Amino acid sequence: KQEVTQIPAALSVPEGENLVLNCSFTDSAIYNLQWFRQDPGKGLTSLLLIQSSQREQTSGRLNASLDKSSGRSTLYIAASQPGDSATYLCASQRGAQKLVFGQGTRLTINP
Amino acid sequence: DVKVTQSSRYLVKRTGEKVFLECVQDMDHENMFWYRQDPGLGLRLIYFSYDVKMKEKGDIPEGYSVSREKKERFSLILESASTNQTSMYLCASSFLALDSNQPQHFGDGTRLSIL
Numbered sequence: 001k002q003e004v005t006q007i008p009a010a011l012s013v014p015e016g017e018n019l020v021l022n023c024s025f026t027d028s029a030i031y032n033l034q035w036f037r038q039d040p041g042k043g044l045t046s047l048l049l050i051q052s053s054q055r056e057q058t059s060g061r062l063n064a065s066l067d068k069s070s071g072r073s074t075l076y077i078a079a080s081q082p083g084d085s086a087t088y089l090c091a092s093q094r095g096a097q098k099l100v101f102g103q104g105t106r107l108t109i110n111p
Numbered sequence: 112d113v114k115v116t117q118s119s120r121y122l123v124k125r126t127g128e129k130v131f132l133e134c135v136q137d138m139d140h141e142n143m144f145w146y147r148q149d150p151g152l153g154l155r156l157i158y159f160s161y162d163v164k165m166k167e168k169g170d171i172p173e174g175y176s177v178s179r180e181k182k183e184r185f186s187l188i189l190e191s192a193s194t195n196q197t198s199m200y201l202c203a204s205s206f207l208a209l210d211s212n213q214p215q216h217f218g219d220g221t222r223l224s225i226l
Contacts, residue, residue, distance in 0.1 A: 032212050043115070043201055043217035051212050089154070097142055097161075097205060098169070099215065101154040 002027045004092055006102035014110050015082060021075040021105050023090035028068045031093040035064050035075050038087045038104070047088075048075070080109045114138070115218035117202050123224045130189040132221050134202030141207035143185035144215065145169075145177065147198040154201065160185055161207055192225045199223075 003026045013019050023033070032051045036044040048057045048064040050073065056065040063076040073090055087106045091099040118133035136143065144159040146169075156169030158177040166177050174196060178186040185204075189196055199222050203215040 034214060036217075041220075041222075043219045044203075044215075046214035046216065049212060049214050091154075097144075097159070097207075097213070097215070098156060099154075103151070103153045 002030075002092055002094060002100045004090060004100050004102040006088075006090060006105050008105060009103065010106040010108070012108040012110060013080060015080060017080050018076065018078050019080055019107075021077070021088050021090075021107070023073040023075070023102055025071045025073075025092045025100075027092075027094070028071055029094070030068070031095070033064070033066050033073045034091045034093065034099065035062075035073075036089045036091065038089060044089065077107075082109045082111050085109045115202055115204055115216050117200075117218040117221050119221050120219065121222050121224075123226060124189075124192050125226055126191075126193055128189075128192045130192050130223070130225075132187040132189075132200055132202075132223070134185045134187070134204075134218060135183050136185075136204040136216070137183065138204065138206075138216070139182065140204035140216075141182070142205045142213075142215075143179065144203040144205075145175075145185065145187045146201045146203065147171070148201055148220070149198050157187065194225050197223060197225045 035047045050066040061078040087104040089104040091101045114137045145157045146154045160166045160179040176188045202218045205215045206213045
């Protein structure tokens with residue numbers, strides 16, 4: 001059974017810093033790895049999707065990498081801003097678009 | 112932009128009631144999903160549907176059923192609500208792609224309290 005883990009559960013950094021969020025998964029037979037953002041009391045917003053054949057994806061200040069052999073993905077946020085404060089979730093996709101989610105990292109960017 | 116709309120943001124019901132949660136998407140997506148999100152347990156898949164009148168159980172279907180009579184609408188039904196079904200419920204939708212690499216788009220959630 002696929003398990004997805006995100007460490008740390010919470011992270012607080014000063015504005016302007018570059019930071020890395022970590023995600024690990026136990027079963028490397030995945031279709032893709034997805035990163036989402038969730039603001040308090042809201043639904044999830046899709047940030048990046050890395051297909052199993054890809055090593056990384058970029059969108060603006062965000063870069064996500066995937067290493068299937070080690071069961072790891074990272075989300076890199078450059079030049080962090082207070083508006084980046086949110087909970088970030090990763091999810092691995094197995095067949096038929098079933099996602100298995102990690103518990104999330106709650107990120108706080110301090111002005 | 113994709114719009115996934117859940118009919119209620121907050122809902123309070125009593126134990127034993129039959130509860131309907133509604134979700135509508137406007138992007139002609141084939142796939143639709145229902146999750147619940149609980150502190151310490153994260154998001155868990157309840158049911159999903161890949162076509163009208165088609166459904167498949169997710170990881171925690173017990174106590175729930177679903178209905179998809181039209182492509183744009185997916186309903187979650189609590190047949191006899193219990194207090195352990197108090198949770199945040201999230202609906203999502205996505206295209207059905209041959210390579211399965213399509214992101215899911217989420218609604219804002221319904222916070223359901225069962226008293």
